[in-house]
Amino acid sequence: MEKHVPKELSGLRGWLNRRLFDLHTPEGQRTNRFIMLAIVLSVFISMFGTVPDLAVRWQRAITAFEYLVSVLFALEYAARLYAAEHPRKYALSFYGLVDLMTFLPMFIFGDPGLAVRLLRVLRLLKLVRYLKALQLFIHSLRDVFDIMLVVAAAIFLVVLIGGNLAYFLEGEGMLDPPTFRNAFEGAWWALVTMTTVGYGDIVPHTPAGKVLAAALMMLGLTMFAMLTGTISVKIAHALSYHRACRKCERLISQEFVYCPFCGADQREEEDKED
Amino acid sequence: MEKHVPKELSGLRGWLNRRLFDLHTPEGQRTNRFIMLAIVLSVFISMFGTVPDLAVRWQRAITAFEYLVSVLFALEYAARLYAAEHPRKYALSFYGLVDLMTFLPMFIFGDPGLAVRLLRVLRLLKLVRYLKALQLFIHSLRDVFDIMLVVAAAIFLVVLIGGNLAYFLEGEGMLDPPTFRNAFEGAWWALVTMTTVGYGDIVPHTPAGKVLAAALMMLGLTMFAMLTGTISVKIAHALSYHRACRKCERLISQEFVYCPFCGADQREEEDKED
Amino acid sequence: MEKHVPKELSGLRGWLNRRLFDLHTPEGQRTNRFIMLAIVLSVFISMFGTVPDLAVRWQRAITAFEYLVSVLFALEYAARLYAAEHPRKYALSFYGLVDLMTFLPMFIFGDPGLAVRLLRVLRLLKLVRYLKALQLFIHSLRDVFDIMLVVAAAIFLVVLIGGNLAYFLEGEGMLDPPTFRNAFEGAWWALVTMTTVGYGDIVPHTPAGKVLAAALMMLGLTMFAMLTGTISVKIAHALSYHRACRKCERLISQEFVYCPFCGADQREEEDKED
Amino acid sequence: MEKHVPKELSGLRGWLNRRLFDLHTPEGQRTNRFIMLAIVLSVFISMFGTVPDLAVRWQRAITAFEYLVSVLFALEYAARLYAAEHPRKYALSFYGLVDLMTFLPMFIFGDPGLAVRLLRVLRLLKLVRYLKALQLFIHSLRDVFDIMLVVAAAIFLVVLIGGNLAYFLEGEGMLDPPTFRNAFEGAWWALVTMTTVGYGDIVPHTPAGKVLAAALMMLGLTMFAMLTGTISVKIAHALSYHRACRKCERLISQEFVYCPFCGADQREEEDKED
Known part of the structure; x- marks a missing residue:
């Protein structure tokens, strides 16, 4: 789904695409590391909001930070939608829906109660995107x-x-x-x-x-x-x-010299005379 | 014990045998999935009967359901007995005895107490029949x-x-x-x-x-x-x-094409030209 | 230490030796199974003696059983000492000392307190003799x-x-x-x-x-x-x-046809032409 | 870091170097086993000092022992610094810093409170030096x-x-x-x-x-x-x-005599006639 940037995407769209979707470039890694930090921070801040003492004392800062993060994620969503090769495909994908859920409830309901707070935790699902190794692992265990x-x-x-x-x-x-x-x-x-x-x-x-x-x-x-x-x-x-x-x-x-299935020699040409 | 339907069983008996004993046909799978559902449901309903509040409020529904399930299992037992290739062998087998125990106590003693309730849980043993993989697993661990x-x-x-x-x-x-x-x-x-x-x-x-x-x-x-x-x-x-x-x-x-001991080709005749 | 009966031990000594030391004969297995039962029973009875209610009600039966078992183990010890190929070696071996400790404290101190009771539990160490498989296991883990x-x-x-x-x-x-x-x-x-x-x-x-x-x-x-x-x-x-x-x-x-160390063919003579 | 003694270190320095750094010689093992004992003992004594009853009754002995051990570790540090092939390298290494921390706080702050007591426990890190097998283990798991x-x-x-x-x-x-x-x-x-x-x-x-x-x-x-x-x-x-x-x-x-990939003989020259 998140393929390398094809040639035809250029200008701002290509620049954004590289930064948001391509984890193989340094710019892409930097952008995504910043988003990861924002996710983990926002979840911890949301959890601090459940501690009565802290919730009262820091109420304003917490709410401000919450709006800031929601705006950030909304911008990220808009940018991804704009930069994606197939915007509709992205919008309907698992990650697209998770990205949408991370800011929409805040804008519709504000910050009234528990259910919205829970939805905020779902931001963590955005992180699954970066756990490539875990996905490979799960795949190999299928x-x-x-x-x-x-x-x-x-x-x-x-x-x-x-x-x-x-x-x-x-x-x-x-x-x-x-x-x-x-x-x-x-x-x-x-x-x-x-x-x-x-x-x-x-x-x-x-x-x-x-x-x-x-x-x-x-x-x-x-x-x-x-x-x-x-x-x-x-x-x-x-x-x-x-x-x-x-x-x-x-x-x-890795250790086989000959393929046990078809018998083909697995050595490099220059190694064959060993 | 639960072999494929042999040719000589025809008419109603063959039809029932396929539906009850043969898990390789879609009809057999459908019938047995329905029985599985009834087993799990009846055990859960029986457990709800041990929660004082629920037991009093839903007493009638629970008892009615209990009779319904017992009748269902009695019918299943009768059908299995009629459709089995060797009825006596089925009746004396582990599954035959478990099938009998799932409804008999209800008809003899009604619903008086704890002991009968426990026997109801033994219905779960009927499910072991479907855990083929588990049986293979246990067998390989013998x-x-x-x-x-x-x-x-x-x-x-x-x-x-x-x-x-x-x-x-x-x-x-x-x-x-x-x-x-x-x-x-x-x-x-x-x-x-x-x-x-x-x-x-x-x-x-x-x-x-x-x-x-x-x-x-x-x-x-x-x-x-x-x-x-x-x-x-x-x-x-x-x-x-x-x-x-x-x-x-x-x-x-399973993966070897040639036996590592005697070198014999393990492929089917028609596969050899692959 | 517990080898097969050599030819020179005959008469009563040979008969006892087979029964007590040789776990490969049916008679030896029968005798030793009886001793195992006595060990486990005596430990359980000793544990029952620590339950205040039972200890008071069954005091006499427990004491009587305790003396009976002690006499039985003393007889076993005497018989082993008499029947062993090398009596002194047996007496000084781990099993010889454990066998001695299972009845001696009872005859010296009677049944006064906790410490003697604990020594009784050491009878369980006699059982280690029968856990050949466990010994092999531990050995392979050395x-x-x-x-x-x-x-x-x-x-x-x-x-x-x-x-x-x-x-x-x-x-x-x-x-x-x-x-x-x-x-x-x-x-x-x-x-x-x-x-x-x-x-x-x-x-x-x-x-x-x-x-x-x-x-x-x-x-x-x-x-x-x-x-x-x-x-x-x-x-x-x-x-x-x-x-x-x-x-x-x-x-x-088990699977190697040729020894990877010296190259010797591991097949039976008649298999070689396969 | 702790290599075998090179030829040029002789006299007292070489003698100390062998005793402190070389775990392959009997003298080195003896010295280091004594240091290990002192470490474990000093940590246990320090822990006894946290038990109110014991701390009051044995206060003087604990303090005396604490000073004794601190002096011992100071001497060890000085000796290591003097005997090391590259004194500056040792002083800045992990073990050098740990060695310094085990006695310095005692001499600067005396024995006032909890924080210094905690630093004493860091002496245990000196033991990591001896767990070569653990280091190999961790290395193989990298x-x-x-x-x-x-x-x-x-x-x-x-x-x-x-x-x-x-x-x-x-x-x-x-x-x-x-x-x-x-x-x-x-x-x-x-x-x-x-x-x-x-x-x-x-x-x-x-x-x-x-x-x-x-x-x-x-x-x-x-x-x-x-x-x-x-x-x-x-x-x-x-x-x-x-x-x-x-x-x-x-x-x-390790067990192969012949390489399964190229067939080369893995034995030493002198072993070949086995």
């Missing part, structure tokens, strides 16, 4: 998604069964006061136990409840070991198969 | 089971020794009030510490108890690192070596 | 020990620095009431945070303390990821290099 | 740093978004009393949840808050599984490919 879904489904099943069992063992009518006020609290406790988060807000009191907890801990640790193992294997694969064969262009290990 | 048993036995040993040591250090007669009221509480704390769950319901107060906790944490993390490591290695093996060579029948990577 | 020591030393360093820093930020004189009463509490909190146990008995209250906690969490997770990674790699190595070369007897991969 | 930065950035993003969402769901004006007093508390809770530390100081109370917690737990576990996986792969690579081929200079396994 074929692990079905295993992750299976693990998630298995956890969902175990949490529901474990939670109901917990409610059966230490719920209303079995223990007084009950450890779990309802089966949902049981499921919440089962999740907190399986993930080894262990807040300690709910803890089983009977021997049977503790045995159930032990089983959930072991199951959870095994399941997450499976997840870690699967991801490790996929990462190992992604990190070692990252050279395209000179002939068939399939991804092969 | 030879890790002995290592997992050894890890479990080692944890059992360390938890018992650690728990008794903890009781010796901060139990009745050593500390007032004692951190651990009996040796079982010590073992429970040792387990919660080793798995890094750390509820915080019991926390050591003396320097000696804290040193013991540190030892248990390090031991636990090392043990679970071993578990994760072993599972990772097995998954790596399962993911990369899962095709038998066409000639020597040794397990080789 | 060369990871130096990496584990480095990780342990690094954690020790970070815990001390983090703990003192924490005390500096939220200790006596900085916060009222102080989060940490002394620098040792700071170190304890740093350890509980780094291992992600998170009891919650001590939690930082100031922004600076929370930033320190975040740094400790990230450091801890990275360190334990390193530990898991190193152990995974070693396990992968141990699991894949488990066949001795037919000629040079070095450990090589 | 190319994982960008992945770790991406993971850290992703966690930062999720913590900010999750924390603001949490404040929106259970903050001031939404729940009474609010679970989170401001958005920063939300971010702190999100971090504690994602890392599975789970102190339990803040726990969500509404169904929506608990669903958010579940999402954060799963995201956190997946992210740290990625981190573990990446580190595992890098360690596997570092442990197996760390010798350059004698002929083609590509990295190959």
Whole structure:
């Protein structure tokens, strides 16, 4: 979507395009680093606005900064819309919509309440644009998604069964006061136990409840070991198969001298006589 | 057990068999997705029945829905029994018994109490049928089971020794009030510490108890690192070596065109001219 | 130490030796399984003795069982001493000393207090004898020990620095009431945070303390990821290099047709013409 | 920096240089082990000084020991400065500055307060000098740093978004009393949840808050599984490919006798007749 500047965009449009969309040039990097700083700053300022003491004392500065940032993002949006190769495509893209949402609510509703404040946090989604490495990472993990879904489904099943069992063992009518006020609290406790988060807000009191907890801990640790193992294997694969064969262009290990698929020699011409 | 429909099953029986047992056809997927939805819904409704406020306000709706679902599952069971290739074999199979348990208690006992409510949750076991991927996963891990048993036995040993040591250090007669009221509480704390769950319901107060906790944490993390490591290695093996060579029948990577052991070509006849 | 019965031990001694030391025969397995059961049972009974209610109600039964088990272990010790190939070597071995400690204190001191009770738990160490797989496992990890020591030393360093820093930020004189009463509490909190146990008995209250906690969490997770990674790699190595070369007897991969060290062909004679 | 003693340093200077800088000689190891002991002891004594009871009772001994250690470290510094090959280079190096900081504040300010006490803990940084293995380890992980930065950035993003969402769901004006007093508390809770530390100081109370917690737990576990996986792969690579081929200079396994790329024999001349 954010391709290099093609030749036909020139003048102001080309200049803006390079500065806003092209992260491969020093100017583009400088502009975008400034925008990143503005995003993180504005989110922190917005969070300071939720601390009662600070919110009252700095109210004016916070509001002023908020308007300043909104204007800045509005200008950025206008500039991007003007400079984009396909303005309509940009406007309807994920980043285009996020860019629009970062200033529009401020201009329509002002700064009345919580919901608008939350929308401001969505500015952070603008940052995803710069986490190229993360996107590549996620992309390389795409074929692990079905295993992750299976693990998630298995956890969902175990949490529901474990939670109901917990409610059966230490719920209303079995223990007084009950450890779990309802089966949902049981499921919440089962999740907190399986993930080894262990807040300690709910803890089983009977021997049977503790045995159930032990089983959930072991199951959870095994399941997450499976997840870690699967991801490790996929990462190992992604990190070692990252050279395209000179002939068939399939991804092969950096270390192979001959392509295992088509047999083509991977050495440079001058290396062949080694 | 749930094979493709053989030719001899025709008419209504064949039609039902395809819809209920055959997950490879669109009709079969549709029917089974509807059953899955009914299972999850009925479990959630059953859990809502444990929340005092909701249980009173929605009592009628919940009971009505409960009967509806029970009738649905009874019909499903009857249809499966009628359409199965080997009805007796289905009735005695794991899934057959689970299917029967999902509606029978409701018709025999009505909705009196906790035990029947728990049986309702067992409906979730019907879902295991659809987690084919999970079954394959567990199957591929079968030879890790002995290592997992050894890890479990080692944890059992360390938890018992650690728990008794903890009781010796901060139990009745050593500390007032004692951190651990009996040796079982010590073992429970040792387990919660080793798995890094750390509820915080019991926390050591003396320097000696804290040193013991540190030892248990390090031991636990090392043990679970071993578990994760072993599972990772097995998954790596399962993911990369899962095709038998066409000639020597040794397990080789899915990606190899030629067997690295005997050199046999692994391609289908019609693919060879690629 | 526990070798197969040599020919010269015959009569009662040979019969006992097979039953007590030889885990490869069905009789030996039966005898040792009975001893294992007695060990686990006696430890659980001893733990029941620490629960005030049960201890009073079942006092007589517990004491009687305790004497019974002690006599049983004394008989086992005597039989092992008599049947061992090298009685003195057995008596001075780790297992010989553990076997002796499991009944001697009971006969000398009776059942007066906590310390003797703790010695009883040491009976569990007898079980280590049966965890052959665990011993092999630990053995294969011997060369990871130096990496584990480095990780342990690094954690020790970070815990001390983090703990003192924490005390500096939220200790006596900085916060009222102080989060940490002394620098040792700071170190304890740093350890509980780094291992992600998170009891919650001590939690930082100031922004600076929370930033320190975040740094400790990230450091801890990275360190334990390193530990898991190193152990995974070693396990992968141990699991894949488990066949001795037919000629040079070095450990090589199951999959190699030729030894990478001496070049010897690893195939059976009849397979060579494949 | 701490190279072997060159020939031209002789007499006292050479003798000191060997003892202080050369960890390959027995004398050097003995001197440095003594310094290590002094460092650890002095930090522990300094920590004892923060325990009110002990601080009062042992005040004189602690102060005396503190002066003793400061003098020892001053002498060590002077000796190192005198014996170093390039005294100015040592004085300006990381270790030189740390060595200076371990005694200077004591002589300038005496023992007045917390800040000086904290500086004393920096003595532990002197120990980093001896953790060669750790330095090698960190060095071999240098190319994982960008992945770790991406993971850290992703966690930062999720913590900010999750924390603001949490404040929106259970903050001031939404729940009474609010679970989170401001958005920063939300971010702190999100971090504690994602890392599975789970102190339990803040726990969500509404169904929506608990669903958010579940999402954060799963995201956190997946992210740290990625981190573990990446580190595992890098360690596997570092442990197996760390010798350059004698002929083609590509990295190959330590265990290979022949280079798998060019076939060159990797043995020393005198080993070839093995």
